[in-house]
Amino acid sequence: MTDTNRIPPVITAMSDASDPYVAASELAQALCHPELEGVIFFCSAEYDLEHLAAALNQSFANTCLVGCTTAGEITPRGYDRGTIVGLGFHRDSFTMEASLIADLDQFSLPEAQAQLDQLIRALRQRTTDSLAGRCFAMTLLDGLSSQEELVLVALDSALGSIPHFGGSAGDDIQLAGTHVFYQGAFHNEAAVLTLMHTVLDFEVFSTHHMQSLATKLVVTQADSDKRQVIELNAEPAAQVYARMLGIEPEELNPKVFALHPLAVKLGQEYYVRSIQKVNEDMSLTFYCAVGNGMVLTAMQPQPILPDLERRFAHIEARIGEPMITLGCDCFLRRLETEHLGSLDEASAFFREHRVIGFNTYGEHFDGVHINQTFTGVVIGKETVR
Amino acid sequence: MSDLTSTNLSSYGTLLAENQRLKKINAALIERVEAGSAFNAAPYAAFEHSASLAEQVRERTEALSVAMGELRQTNQALKQANLSRTKFLAAVSHDLLQPLNAARLFTGALLEQPLQGELKHLSESIHRSLQDVDSLLGTLVDISRLDAGVINPDISIFPISDLLDNLAAEFTQICDMEQRHFRYQSSSRVVSTDLVLLARILRNFLTNAVRYTTPSSRIVLGCRRRPNSLEIQVLDSGIGIADDQLEHIFEEFRRIQPESGLHDRGLGLGLAIVDKIAGMLGHQVRVMSIKGKGSLFSVTIPLAEPQLNTFPALQTESSDQQLLQNSEVWVLDNDPAICIAMVSLLTSWGCKVKTFEKSARLSKELACYPQGPDLLIADYHLDEHESGIEAIQRLRGEYAFQSAVLMITANHTSSLRQRVRSLGYRMLNKPVKPLKLKVTIAHLLRQVT
Numbered sequence: 001m002t003d004t005n006r007i008p009p010v011i012t013a014m015s016d017a018s019d020p021y022v023a024a025s026e027l028a029q030a031l032c033h034p035e036l037e038g039v040i041f042f043c044s045a046e047y048d049l050e051h052l053a054a055a056l057n058q059s060f061a062n063t064c065l066v067g068c069t070t071a072g073e074i075t076p077r078g079y080d081r082g083t084i085v086g087l088g089f090h091r092d093s094f095t096m097e098a099s100l101i102a103d104l105d106q107f108s109l110p111e112a113q114a115q116l117d118q119l120i121r122a123l124r125q126r127t128t129d130s131l132a133g134r135c136f137a138m139t140l141l142d143g144l145s146s147q148e149e150l151v152l153v154a155l156d157s158a159l160g161s162i163p164h165f166g167g168s169a170g171d172d173i174q175l176a177g178t179h180v181f182y183q184g185a186f187h188n189e190a191a192v193l194t195l196m197h198t199v200l201d202f203e204v205f206s207t208h209h210m211q212s213l214a215t216k217l218v219v220t221q222a223d224s225d226k227r228q229v230i231e232l233n234a235e236p237a238a239q240v241y242a243r244m245l246g247i248e249p250e251e252l253n254p255k256v257f258a259l260h261p262l263a264v265k266l267g268q269e270y271y272v273r274s275i276q277k278v279n280e281d282m283s284l285t286f287y288c289a290v291g292n293g294m295v296l297t298a299m300q301p302q303p304i305l306p307d308l309e310r311r312f313a314h315i316e317a318r319i320g321e322p323m324i325t326l327g328c329d330c331f332l333r334r335l336e337t338e339h340l341g342s343l344d345e346a347s348a349f350f351r352e353h354r355v356i357g358f359n360t361y362g363e364h365f366d367g368v369h370i371n372q373t374f375t376g377v378v379i380g381k382e383t384v385r
Numbered sequence: 386m387s388d389l390t391s392t393n394l395s396s397y398g399t400l401l402a403e404n405q406r407l408k409k410i411n412a413a414l415i416e417r418v419e420a421g422s423a424f425n426a427a428p429y430a431a432f433e434h435s436a437s438l439a440e441q442v443r444e445r446t447e448a449l450s451v452a453m454g455e456l457r458q459t460n461q462a463l464k465q466a467n468l469s470r471t472k473f474l475a476a477v478s479h480d481l482l483q484p485l486n487a488a489r490l491f492t493g494a495l496l497e498q499p500l501q502g503e504l505k506h507l508s509e510s511i512h513r514s515l516q517d518v519d520s521l522l523g524t525l526v527d528i529s530r531l532d533a534g535v536i537n538p539d540i541s542i543f544p545i546s547d548l549l550d551n552l553a554a555e556f557t558q559i560c561d562m563e564q565r566h567f568r569y570q571s572s573s574r575v576v577s578t579d580l581v582l583l584a585r586i587l588r589n590f591l592t593n594a595v596r597y598t599t600p601s602s603r604i605v606l607g608c609r610r611r612p613n614s615l616e617i618q619v620l621d622s623g624i625g626i627a628d629d630q631l632e633h634i635f636e637e638f639r640r641i642q643p644e645s646g647l648h649d650r651g652l653g654l655g656l657a658i659v660d661k662i663a664g665m666l667g668h669q670v671r672v673m674s675i676k677g678k679g680s681l682f683s684v685t686i687p688l689a690e691p692q693l694n695t696f697p698a699l700q701t702e703s704s705d706q707q708l709l710q711n712s713e714v715w716v717l718d719n720d721p722a723i724c725i726a727m728v729s730l731l732t733s734w735g736c737k738v739k740t741f742e743k744s745a746r747l748s749k750e751l752a753c754y755p756q757g758p759d760l761l762i763a764d765y766h767l768d769e770h771e772s773g774i775e776a777i778q779r780l781r782g783e784y785a786f787q788s789a790v791l792m793i794t795a796n797h798t799s800s801l802r803q804r805v806r807s808l809g810y811r812m813l814n815k816p817v818k819p820l821k822l823k824v825t826i827a828h829l830l831r832q833v834t
Contacts, residue, residue, distance in 0.1 A: 149431040152431075156438065218410045218413055221413075231409075233406060266433060269440055271436060289432045291417065291429030295417075366439045367435045
């Protein structure tokens with residue numbers, strides 16, 4: 001006999017078992033209770049996804065379950081790898097509806113509108129509470145689909161004033177295949193849109209730790225379909241980028257990309273455009289959309305944790321101690337932290353602020369696809385006034 | 386020489402390449418600028434589009450939250466200012482009420498004396514001036530109490546004639562003095578409302594009617610039957626209100642620019658009070674006016690079931706003066722000035738008066754005359770240990786006297802009013818107006834006899 005009243009609004013659980021059936025059943029054991037509204041999970045791309053899907057279906061039966069593969073997990077232990085981590089939401093505090101965007105390249109505004117309307121209708125049927133100001137949307141998207149911008153711009157218009165965040169699924173920098181999970185199966189070239197209603201106070205936010213430098217590079221040739229920058233300042237892109245850093249193109253790797261990001265300035269904001277890889281032809285592939293005439297500014301990362309601390313302090317001043325933070329943390333930030341030898345410090349911070357999440361191939365914030373940020377939602381312990 | 390040429394040539398080649406590069410950069414930038422951030426199918430354009438949208442939303446949200454913050458602060462400051470104003474008014478009014486009460490009773494007594502010529506004129510002027518101070522102060526107290534939200538309606542069921550008859554009597558006298566023709570149509574309907582608050586609305590209507598009419602104008606107080614309700618109307622053939630002013634007359638400190646020759650002693654708070662009270666009681670207030678012809682002010686109140694009529698109509702119609710003549714009235718008040726003023730005033734109406742500054746003295750008197758007086762007038766704020774009510778209740782326990790009881794108080798709470806009524810007493814608020822005192826005493830004596 002469990003006393004369902006004493007179950008907290010959000011339960012977190014993880015398993016580092018490599019066997020998908022063991023992992024799924026461990027997760028289910030910790031998360032399942034009669035008042036479970038739904039589960040969001042993040043899993044290592046190391047799992048055999050077909051078996052993991054079968055195992056999850058077996059363990060969670062009819063529970064609403066959404067998730068994606070990662071480039072590293074943030075579990076109750078902090079930065080983690082090779083695990084599956086989940087958040088179970090209590091029916092008393094949360095109502096959750098999700099849908100699949102199956103054809104990313106066909107996704108249009110009318111479709112976004114129709115899908116969102118359906119989610120809102122479903123929420124309305126299941127909660128008597130007002131939806132205004134009490135909903136947020138989360139997108140999990142195939143991180144190698146190259147479709148974030150077009151999908152998000154359509155969604156953004158449909159979402160209106162509903163706060164939105166999300167992340168692009170990763171695969172431990174294998175760049176081979178990233179997946180999202182919806183209704184019992186993993187999908188690629190797809191996205192899961194989750195609409196969550198909660199009576200608890202929350203804040204959706206995004207933060208980065210970059211400062212701009214003086215150097216500007218102009219994209220003079222790009223392949224926008226492949227997200228490739230072929231030339232910067234009318235020279236092979238990788239050469240220009242390496243020369244700027246005083247290294248050889250052969251020395252370029254994800255760690256260099258993490259420590260020497262490039263950004264686009266729009267208005268007063270800098271948006272980091274993260275480099276994914278160097279190609280044979282000295283072109284650079286990005287994690288986000290690129291185009292001719294785009295002006296890139298060299299950026300200098302600042303210490304990550306002080307920035308996060310400031311941001312969390314600000315949010316917690318408003319909504320109080322967090323119950324949980326669902327975080328989409330760019331995998332390049334993790335690389336940077338790793339390189340600086342402060343993984344343990346970061347893990348301690350995540351534990352302290354109850355952060356659960358994953359390392360992404362890109363984050364989503366209010367309809368914008370961004371890179372090298374920490375983006376997510378802080379859910380407070382207090383109900384909204 | 387050949388060195389120089391080759392250097393020149395090579396730097397020429399570098400410049401050419403550089404020029405080529407700059408041209409390409411230029412072309413790319415032109416392409417981007419010309420594409421603008423217009424939303425089209427290109428993914429990068431989509432990113433720019435949503436980023437600039439998000440930025441705009443952020444900027445506006447920020448501006449909005451700054452503006453909201455400022456508004457909140459202003460609002461807080463205004464609330465604070467309003468609260469201190471209310472507190473100040475309440476404190477000042479209360480401190481002024483006490484001496485004013487005495488002054489009014491004194492002039493009341495003075496006017497009952499056979500005065501001649503200049504002396505009579507002077508004392509009448511003092512009386513009028515005090516009347517003005519009294520009504521202004523009353524208005525200030527009312528508005529401050531309404532603003533402070535300390536007035537709670539006390540709904541009872543009563544025949545409307547109970548209230549209207551008294552008002553009519555009061556304004557018949559006033560209109561006589563001010564040379565207005567006053568007409569009154571009574572009604573036998575029984576209504577359900579707060580008698581005191583309704584009286585305040587109607588008194589405001591009537592006072593305005595006197596204020597905004599010229600001598601020999603007509604003023605009518607009457608009722609119209611409406612579905613499940615009764616509309617009490619005050620009509621006048623006065624100066625009227627222009628259409629463009631009608632919507633403003635319920636605002637505080639708003640007065641219609643008086644025509645020359647009309648004396649105006651109001652603060653412009655009367656209709657603001659009416660508006661607040663009517664809002665609190667849920668009664669509809671209506672105004673119609675034609676500039677130069679006159680005005681109609683009315684308030685519509687719900688009818689009560691007639692069988693709930695708890696106040697039987699008055700039987701005898703003997704005049705107030707007859708009733709007062711030779712009646713035995715005792716006054717219990719710890720303020721000697723009030724006692725002296727009461728003696729002067731009540732004696733001039735023909736009452737036989739005894740005053741007591743302490744309840745112990747009253748107790749001794751009752752030991753000699755256990756049947757008590759016809760009427761006992763007591764100050765509610767007797768001393769720190771015992772209120773007027775407590776003193777009388779205690780004495781009633783000791784001596785079974787049947788006197789009518791009238792409480793005088795500066796405490797305007799409805800809870801006190803309810804308590805007084807539940808004991809079968811009457812209550813008058815300070816400052817006591819002689820005319821109202823006389824009418825009330827007559828009413829009480831009529832019940833005793």
